[in-house]
Amino acid sequence: MTKSQAPTPSRPSAFSAGVVVVRREDSGWRLLVLRAYRNWDFPKGTLEPGESPLDAARRETAEEAALSDLAFRWGEGYCETAPYRQGKVARYYLAETAQTAITLPVSPELGRPEHDEWRWVSFDEAERLLPPRLRPILAWARKQLEA
Numbered sequence: 001m002t003k004s005q006a007p008t009p010s011r012p013s014a015f016s017a018g019v020v021v022v023r024r025e026d027s028g029w030r031l032l033v034l035r036a037y038r039n040w041d042f043p044k045g046t047l048e049p050g051e052s053p054l055d056a057a058r059r060e061t062a063e064e065a066a067l068s069d070l071a072f073r074w075g076e077g078y079c080e081t082a083p084y085r086q087g088k089v090a091r092y093y094l095a096e097t098a099q100t101a102i103t104l105p106v107s108p109e110l111g112r113p114e115h116d117e118w119r120w121v122s123f124d125e126a127e128r129l130l131p132p133r134l135r136p137i138l139a140w141a142r143k144q145l146e147a
Contacts, residue, residue: 014088018044
């Protein structure tokens with residue numbers, strides 16, 4: 001484990017970073033959610049050696065949803081989940097995209113896309129689809145968008 005990846009009070013040993021990707025529509029904000037098996041989540045993944053959490057979040061979003069036009073209009077602030085599944089913590093940033101169609105690229109490691117489905121959903125739909133551990137992330141994103 002490199003020094004930059006060593007667990008610290010702000011970075012546990014099981015750490016990932018991702019993006020709450022939003023898109024503005026006439027009806028309001030829509031959020032991108034991805035499904036792997038039965039589980040819905042935002043684009044996210046683990047950090048590579050020497051990579052910052054924000055860079056990892058950008059890379060994972062590009063790898064999982066082919067999005068590279070992310071605009072971090074709300075700055076580099078983030079919200080983290082409480083520890084879950086063996087102490088893992090996920091950090092999420094908030095960014096906007098203009099893209100409407102999402103591509104699920106084939107993962108070189110898996111030989112297939114990492115996710116089975118994607119959707120643009122409202123906050124209410126996201127609350128129904130996403131696991132309870134992401135409710136604080138949703139509340140944070142909503143607050144940022146309404147500020």
